[in-house]
Amino acid sequence: MALDNEAKPEAMHGSTPISKAPRNQVLLALRLVAFFATAAATVVMALNKQTKTMVVATIGSTPIKATLSAKFQHTPAFVYFVIANGMASLHNLLMIVVEIWGDKFDYKGLRLVIIAILDMMTVALASGGDGAATFMAELGKNGNSHARWNKICDKFGSFCDHGSGAIISSFAGLLLLVIITAMSIGRLAKPRPATLSPV
Amino acid sequence: MITSRSDHRPLKAREDSMAKAKISLVLRLLAVGSTAAAIGIMVTSHATAKVLNLSFDARYNNTPAFVYFVVAEAVAGGYSLVSLFLSSKSLFWRAVMMMDVVIAMLPSSSIFATVAIGRVGKKGNNHAGWLPICGQVPKFCDRVIGALIVGFVAAAIYLVLLLCSLHSLFALKP
Numbered sequence: 001m002a003l004d005n006e007a008k009p010e011a012m013h014g015s016t017p018i019s020k021a022p023r024n025q026v027l028l029a030l031r032l033v034a035f036f037a038t039a040a041a042t043v044v045m046a047l048n049k050q051t052k053t054m055v056v057a058t059i060g061s062t063p064i065k066a067t068l069s070a071k072f073q074h075t076p077a078f079v080y081f082v083i084a085n086g087m088a089s090l091h092n093l094l095m096i097v098v099e100i101w102g103d104k105f106d107y108k109g110l111r112l113v114i115i116a117i118l119d120m121m122t123v124a125l126a127s128g129g130d131g132a133a134t135f136m137a138e139l140g141k142n143g144n145s146h147a148r149w150n151k152i153c154d155k156f157g158s159f160c161d162h163g164s165g166a167i168i169s170s171f172a173g174l175l176l177l178v179i180i181t182a183m184s185i186g187r188l189a190k191p192r193p194a195t196l197s198p199v
Numbered sequence: 200m201i202t203s204r205s206d207h208r209p210l211k212a213r214e215d216s217m218a219k220a221k222i223s224l225v226l227r228l229l230a231v232g233s234t235a236a237a238i239g240i241m242v243t244s245h246a247t248a249k250v251l252n253l254s255f256d257a258r259y260n261n262t263p264a265f266v267y268f269v270v271a272e273a274v275a276g277g278y279s280l281v282s283l284f285l286s287s288k289s290l291f292w293r294a295v296m297m298m299d300v301v302i303a304m305l306p307s308s309s310i311f312a313t314v315a316i317g318r319v320g321k322k323g324n325n326h327a328g329w330l331p332i333c334g335q336v337p338k339f340c341d342r343v344i345g346a347l348i349v350g351f352v353a354a355a356i357y358l359v360l361l362l363c364s365l366h367s368l369f370a371l372k373p
Contacts, residue, residue: 068326070326071326074324074325074326074327075315075324075327076315076318077311077315077318080311080315113365116365117362117365120300120303120358120361120362120365123300123303123304124303124304124307124354124358127304127305127307127308127311128307128308128310128311129311130308131267131307131308131309131310131311131312132308132311132312132314132315133315134312135263135264135267135312135315135316136315136316136319138263138264139264139316139319140327144261144262146255146256146257146258146261146262147255147257147261147262147320147329147332148330148332149319149327149329149330150327150328150329152327152328174304178300178301178304181300182297182300182301185296185297185300185365185368186293186297188365188368
């Protein structure tokens with residue numbers, strides 16, 4: 001009897017239904033790419049720093065220089081961005097490890113459910129981090145004339161560039177994470193209840 | 200092989216699924232209501248103040264983050280309204296469940312964005328030279344905070360909805 005890739009009926013194997021192998025590989029590949037995307041976003045934003053010496057005022061004929069720096073820690077939105085993306089990449093790593101090596105462990109069939117729930121939580125976290133960082137970056141880029149907030153991107157160009165790169169990478173990771181979550185939830189529904197075994 | 204959708208499950212399972220359907224319906228109604236409330240509060244937040252020679256006119260339109268908040272809640276609320284009419288037994292239930300994941304992301308991200316911008320408005324940002332504006336337009340700030348709280352409730356309801364549909368999916372496994 002040839003071993004099929006389809007999910008076998010429950011009667012033959014006992015407790016855990018086998019998920020389809022090709023499906024698993026796509027999921028694994030997606031998780032890997034998402035891990036790289038979120039890890040890259042975390043690292044780029046965490047190392048985001050720019051120091052610049054600027055002329056602040058002129059007294060007489062001597063310009064007064066001040067060293068101003070732009071760091072990601074200055075803005076709580078970016079701090080949260082780093083934390084959220086860090087947690088998202090850790091989650092992806094954990095899930096990859098679980099998928100490759102954790103096939104033996106199952107607790108009352110709850111494994112897929114726990115994976116799906118954790119995926120959802122990570123999506124919520126990462127989406128929050130992305131949204132906050134995007135609008136903060138937009139504020140830095142365009143300023144807000146109504147609130148008299150000046151833009152800072154013209155002075156700290158490379159800080160803004162690195163930040164936008166990190167945000168774009170994080171968006172890619174978030175998109176992949178949403179697809180992964182949808183697939184994880186879809187995997188839950190796959191094994192139809194075997195109300196009748198083919199006896 | 201049983202491929203039809205006729206219910207051969209025992210009575211308790213059928214009752215359970217009916218109860219779950221009712222809970223899901225109630226949750227969706229709550230979600231629509233809370234997103235509508237959040238939108239209402241944010242849209243009607245408007246205050247003017249004259250400080251020295253500068254006149255502050257604070258509207259939610261001025262900040263793209265608040266506009267995104269309104270748009271995201273509107274999209275999520277509209278989707279919930281539509282999904283109210285597609286019960287769990289129709290053909291679309293799988294698509295609804297997938298879309299639930301995507302849609303649940305919107306209110307959550309918009310809330311974080313609004314919180315980030317609101318924090319700059321409330322406390323300013325010394326390093327960027329941005330002064331807080333809540334002192335000048337306290338009513339606007341209070342309104343925005345109110346909209347945020349309702350938005351939090353809405354986002355929580357969406358996540359609970361997602362868990363609920365997950366539970367109903369999981370219950371199909373023997």
